[in-house]
Amino acid sequence: MLLGLNGYEDTHLNISFARRQVEVDGALVTLTRKEYELLALLAQNAGEIVPRDALLRQVWGYSEGVRTRTLDVHIRRVRKKLAPFTDQYIETIFGVGYRFQPYRQRSAVGSGEWAVGSPGWAVATG
Amino acid sequence: MLLGLNGYEDTHLNISFARRQVEVDGALVTLTRKEYELLALLAQNAGEIVPRDALLRQVWGYSEGVRTRTLDVHIRRVRKKLAPFTDQYIETIFGVGYRFQPYRQRSAVGSGEWAVGSPGWAVATG
DNA sequence: TCCCCCTTTTACAAACCTTTTACAAATCGA
DNA sequence: TCGATTTGTAAAAGGTTTGTAAAAGGGGGA
Numbered sequence: 001m002l003l004g005l006n007g008y009e010d011t012h013l014n015i016s017f018a019r020r021q022v023e024v025d026g027a028l029v030t031l032t033r034k035e036y037e038l039l040a041l042l043a044q045n046a047g048e049i050v051p052r053d054a055l056l057r058q059v060w061g062y063s064e065g066v067r068t069r070t071l072d073v074h075i076r077r078v079r080k081k082l083a084p085f086t087d088q089y090i091e092t093i094f095g096v097g098y099r100f101q102p103y104r105q106r107s108a109v110g111s112g113e114w115a116v117g118s119p120g121w122a123v124a125t126g
Numbered sequence: 127m128l129l130g131l132n133g134y135e136d137t138h139l140n141i142s143f144a145r146r147q148v149e150v151d152g153a154l155v156t157l158t159r160k161e162y163e164l165l166a167l168l169a170q171n172a173g174e175i176v177p178r179d180a181l182l183r184q185v186w187g188y189s190e191g192v193r194t195r196t197l198d199v200h201i202r203r204v205r206k207k208l209a210p211f212t213d214q215y216i217e218t219i220f221g222v223g224y225r226f227q228p229y230r231q232r233s234a235v236g237s238g239e240w241a242v243g244s245p246g247w248a249v250a251t252g
Numbered sequence: 253t254c255c256c257c258c259t260t261t262t263a264c265a266a267a268c269c270t271t272t273t274a275c276a277a278a279t280c281g282a
Numbered sequence: 283t284c285g286a287t288t289t290g291t292a293a294a295a296g297g298t299t300t301g302t303a304a305a306a307g308g309g310g311g312a
Contacts (some may be wrong), residue, residue: 094159
């Protein structure tokens, strides 16, 4: 089962929530506090959309209706630090928010298609 | 049982209302907000006619009597994105509205006929 | 205090979504 | 069948959201 893992893990990305530590292909990635919290929150909700409101509330403590670009800027920095998977993990849901998408191998058959099968990733919040 | 599914599912189409995510034959389909809301509303009423008025009211917040073509345009886009089942799912009820029709295999006997049998699809709003 | 690093803002570009417009095609009643 | 109405479709217009680079702001440690 997944309980007890207390982290996110797939082929390339590893996040330890306990250690607040992120690795891409085995190499340690240095994130600032906000960057980490943003990524962690998204990864903890892997596969699900997290609205901007929710991110601003939970990471920044902002109340609803606050208008700021700081979220976008942080998203950009996190994406950059996840290189070479810059555009792989954090998906933009236009007008809604962002979604962390677990790594999926592209199928060799149809280009633009995703392979189906067992997840290949796991999250657990302990 | 169906309860708890919180989505629509048949042989080819899968809609997760919780994740706002739509898949056609396993491939993720990207819908805009309005497109998704439109499809979701129709799918939640699978097999039933949803009048234009109702769609314009619930998806757009328009009040009765508003005259616009935006609904038609959105219907078209959603249909297109459900390829290769473009003309399969959303049926036009002339002068009334639209109806989402769950996928049914065409019978090999009479062309233009629908096979009968168990539903083969399910909706649940949790 | 100064410096460094992190965060936030600013400003503009780019991408995106929605709505309108205009005309063609389809449908229905007379 | 004709005419009026409704829907399909393509393309453009309009408006909003997000991406990005750079500068400004702020806090903690030396």
